[in-house]
Amino acid sequence: MKKIVDFAAELADRLARIERPVYVQTKRTMGGMRGNIPRIGIMPGNYAETDKGVLVGGVSDGAPAAKAGLKEGDVIVEIAASRSRT
Numbered sequence: 001m002k003k004i005v006d007f008a009a010e011l012a013d014r015l016a017r018i019e020r021p022v023y024v025q026t027k028r029t030m031g032g033m034r035g036n037i038p039r040i041g042i043m044p045g046n047y048a049e050t051d052k053g054v055l056v057g058g059v060s061d062g063a064p065a066a067k068a069g070l071k072e073g074d075v076i077v078e079i080a081a082s083r084s085r086t
Helices: 002-017
Strands: 042-044 054-059
Touching: none
Parallel strands: none
Antiparallel strands: 042 054
């Protein structure tokens, strides 16, 4: 028991003397998006409104979905010949 108490005391003493790291704020990426992953640029709508596909709740300006002509209210039922299950 003495070894454990001595170890805990030594550990607490060492941790108390360690210099804390300095916080450095980093530059935020556009829109808070993380990483370089493919995006089509839609915000899904209410999932309960349709069982035939994905309801488009919104489209990001300049995104591939906008360039393809998708609009709010559209329902995506197929992407690259992959049909939704109904």
